[in-house]
Amino acid sequence: MPVNLTPPNPDQLLPVKGIVLGIAEAGIKKAGRKDLLVMRLGDKARVAGVFTLNRFCAAPVTLCKAHLAAAKGIRALVVNTGNANAGTGEDGMNRARSTCIEAAKLLDCDAEQVLPFSTGVILEPLPLDRIVAGLPAAVAGLKAANWFDAAQAIMTTDLVSKAVSKQITLDGATVTITGIAKGSGMIHPNMATMLGYVATDAVVSQPVLETLVRHAADRSFNCITVDGDTSTNDSFMLIATGEAGVAEIADASSAHYLALRDAVTDVARTLAQAIVRDGEGATKFMTIAVEGGAAEAECRLVAYAIAHSPLVKTAFFASDPNLGRILAAIGYAGIADLDVEKIKLYLGDVLVAEHGGRAASYQEQDGQRVMKEAEITVRVVLGRGSAAATVWTCDFSYDYVKINAEYRS
């Protein structure tokens, strides 16, 4: 069951001027469910994205990068679930290209102005005919108030759809930010996997938009893990439609930029955490906060070692304060000159370990009290400097195994 995560309220999802969305049931993997999304952007829109680093990246990821590089102005995004079009070679590239060509015909733009996204099973041919057959219905239904349905249309094994809106005021004008995401392991080659789309009607120059998408990704989708697997299809797109009637943000140090940056990052973080809360089989939401490092990179090493350890994750599932497993993960995280004498480990507000061993004040019942909560913070103080990093993850349960053993059946 998702951890403190409920479906979005349709009334609280705000349209973004300059974007209309259309959904279809194309029967890509199963009949009778929304599995195709078209997002149509206005003429002023600018788009920037970050993509998986997996060398076996999917055909649509390769094509997205090429179309963004062509810089003709993106006018539409097409997303299908049910098939990842990954591990599909040259044939997969042709099918992704055909998807763009067919969408472009319907939307009266160039194929290079369309970005394709796929999520689903890897290593199986994309059912192009079904996508082509479904596109007219999606285009016919394009409207601004479709974010709630759009969030549903991109789900795969997600139990709860993920969407959020936020508004800020810039120079007296209202700027809206709405985002949707899918994923139930952050990074999960089978579901191929994490997709996130955040749109704002702010006016943002292309270079600043590129800076902003990286800033937001590094503080949201790049800070979560369910199982440590990096998907072939992970993509996070940031769209600025430019229709809010405010001045263009072209300076990444301006007050307007900072306000927009924090709001976009907040939306992205909420979506990223929703993916963890809906992590496959999750029963707990864990924040791993590492501080006192010599550099942020080593804090991330330690945080991910803890967040990836199957032993730590099964102990949290069992609400068992078997905290030696966390010390062990810190010890093998890869900091060669780590001085374990200086480390402090906290579970919630409870000091568990210091001076290389169990804290004198620690009592099992205090650890047990924290472990029974649904949201738990593990805090590690390295005693090496002032850098810090935070990672969000979930526990590891019977249901994780069940979901992943039975995914294709």
Next chain:
Amino acid sequence: MPVNLTPPNPDQLLPVKGIVLGIAEAGIKKAGRKDLLVMRLGDKARVAGVFTLNRFCAAPVTLCKAHLAAAKGIRALVVNTGNANAGTGEDGMNRARSTCIEAAKLLDCDAEQVLPFSTGVILEPLPLDRIVAGLPAAVAGLKAANWFDAAQAIMTTDLVSKAVSKQITLDGATVTITGIAKGSGMIHPNMATMLGYVATDAVVSQPVLETLVRHAADRSFNCITVDGDTSTNDSFMLIATGEAGVAEIADASSAHYLALRDAVTDVARTLAQAIVRDGEGATKFMTIAVEGGAAEAECRLVAYAIAHSPLVKTAFFASDPNLGRILAAIGYAGIADLDVEKIKLYLGDVLVAEHGGRAASYQEQDGQRVMKEAEITVRVVLGRGSAAATVWTCDFSYDYVKINAEYRS
């Protein structure tokens, strides 16, 4: 259930001249089970070992290294289960030291001539009083034919004890090699975890023994993984008692060395594979063979990425040829300039993927046939050079979660 692993036959475990072993029920964690082992070595014995790289290494690991460095000649090894004496700070060091002092008194040697080993729960004080109380019984029972009981005495969550013997002939004389090991995740901080002891009556110089222990470890215990966690206590010790009545091996390129090296490595590999076969919750034994790499290191990267992926491991548990998960793991293994076009992926004898996608000849039923077997080889050809590496692992089942969620209860 362990995969093709049965308990050793007591009659096939051969004594090694120059070693006697004694076992006691010391009640360290639970009453009524063998949990304390003393190995007494003759005066000619030489010992070399490799230890965990975990920075939170246990007190006994630190002390073992110090006693080996003192070079006074090791005369005894003391192993307890039920408590890892890890994450125990200075107090843990004192308790490990006291164990050596008490054993040395009984065995009439110096405390620095005793190597201590512990395995069990981390972060809890070693019950020194029980160990001290148990030592006299273990010492009273010392005898050469105790290897079967010794293998049982070092078990924790192991379902099957692990021991094997082998003999070779050097210059007409028989040389015996007998080894025992414990572990049920290779590397598993909770059980803290992998211990291996291989003894031979061959006569081996100290420098050659050091070379040999590394050679054997790199081809056995360093090639296995159950869950990717590196224990605080992992230790592999090689003992040469020097009592076989053969010439000393002091040249690591001699024919005698090569014969002994291959036999010791064979024993170590059998023990290491037994740990995987008895991996927590294991239902399949998987060999991940990566070849055609530019260097062995990158082959190991790819092999471990596959072997550590929870998604790959759950698919094998389900006997589901969801092989895109393997491609994804290859893609994120960390080879920056990997050309996916050149990769070939085989499941058993079946070619699954080439040219960046599914092989034209591949049929799901062929993959399904291989996946149903209990022992499966995944072969990856990288097409970059002639280096290779092999890793052994097991699948990831409900029982893994169950065992690790309930370990302390």
